[in-house]
Amino acid sequence: MEAAIRYHLGIDVGGTKVALRAEHEDGTVRETGFRWPPAADSRPADAAADLALLVGHVREMSADAAGEPCGVGVAMPATLDASGVVTAWPNRPGWVGTDLVGVLGTLFGTTRVVCADDGDLAALAEARAASRADLLYLGVGTGVGGGIVLDGRLLPGPSRGSCEIGHLVVDRAGERCDCGRRGCVQSVASGPAVLRRAARARGAEVSFADLARALADGVPWAADAVREGCAALATAAVGVSELLRTRLVVIGGGFAAGLPGFTATVAAEVARLARPGHPLPPVEPARLQGLSSLRGAVLLAKESHV
Missing domain, CATH: 3.30.420.40 (ATPase, nucleotide binding domain)
Structure with a gap:
């Protein structure tokens, strides 16, 4: 047989x-x-x-x-x-x-x-796909997840827990996160957070499809809501780069992938935070997209x- x-x-x-x-x-x-x-x-x-x-x-x-x-x-x-x-x-x-x-x-x-x-795991898969030994992955969806690969290995490593980059605090006076703290990256940059901010600016409920269309058309309430989330992601990415000198930032997740210009906006916000003599890593979209x-x-x- x-x-x-x-x-x-x-x-x-x-x-x-x-x-x-x-x-x-x-x-x-x-x-x-x-x-x-x-x-x-x-x-x-x-x-x-x-x-x-x-x-x-x-x-x-x-x-x-x-x-x-x-x-x-x-x-x-x-x-x-x-x-x-x-x-x-x-x-x-x-x-x-x-x-x-x-x-x-x-x-x-x-x-x-x-x-x-x-x-x-997304960081590990993206590192393999990009043939990179060092990178930071940021996944934007229902929440904000992420991972760090350094010298080909996950940081901090399976025996020490996960890389909770979505819960780095980027605004001490910010909105309350699902975790109970205020100002976590996730409270600013997750899909639901961006949609809530867009709805406040628009004065009406905003669906993901509404946001994507308005962003493609350059409507201010959509562009501003997305830019704020991207700025929070950039702040976290720059902080990690200052500590670990990661050589690439990868932006993934279904929410980010579905919005035109999302990764480019994060890249622009990262560039805005550069300081002399300390080049920051490039920012690229996930090669594996939502997978x-x-x-x-x-x-x-x-x-x-x-």
């Missing part, structure tokens, strides 16, 4: 959607995904219902993959402890206490399931597989 073709499975769990990618050893690739149902305004997301939905899609992907999994990597926006239990997730607080590794582990038997921060974390999850599955 011919042996089943093995594959590595990557799962990118986001605040609004989940993506799955199976890479077979023969080069075959399968991808699928789904969106979380909106949580009721009166209560946190139902973790049990979320997990049932996730498990159902993982089972469906595994059946379609028609092979044997030899490693599973999971990119998470939440904070997990060393054993894979969720300790904080502001966007879906009902998940706190969930043993994600345990839940997924029951589906795969002896196949190892490993979780890591989605921003860290950085997903590709990073597959890399985690491969590199954790023994």
Whole structure:
């Protein structure tokens, strides 16, 4: 009997959607995904219902993959402890206490399931895609995530936790972040933060499509709202560069990718913060576009597989 073709499975769990990618050893690739149902305004997301939905899609992907999994990597926006239990997730607080590794582990038997921060994994995937040993990745979506690769390795490293660049404070008097502090990068530059700022300036609700159209047309309320978010990202990027001398800044995430000129605006704000004798790194869009974390999850599955 011919042996089943093995594959590595990557799962990118986001605040609004989940993506799955199976890479077979023969080069075959399968991808699928789904969106979380909106949580009721009166209560946190139902973790049990979320997990049932996730498990159902993982089972469906595994059946379609028609092979044997030899490693599973999971990119998470939440904070997990060393054993894979969720300790904080502001966007879906009902998940706190969930043993994600345990839940997924029951589906795969002896196949190892490993979780890591989605921003860290995106940084690793972008570094590989760019053939760079040093870079800072900033992912802008429902929140602001990111990661740092230095000398080819993630900083601070899996054993010491994730790179929480979205929670660098850039404005002590700024708006309150989901984490409880004021003025975090995320409170200024995340997709929801930019949309709220645009709505205040416009005097009416603003959808992502509204913002993208208005930005393309050069409408002031849209340009100003986006520029403020980009300035916060640039401030964080310059601060990291001053400390670590990273050689490239990469801007990713679905929100950033969908807005015309977003990366160029961050680059302009970075250039504005330059000081004599200390050149700042170039700013480029993510090569993997919205798939950085997903590709990073597959890399985690491969590199954790023994």
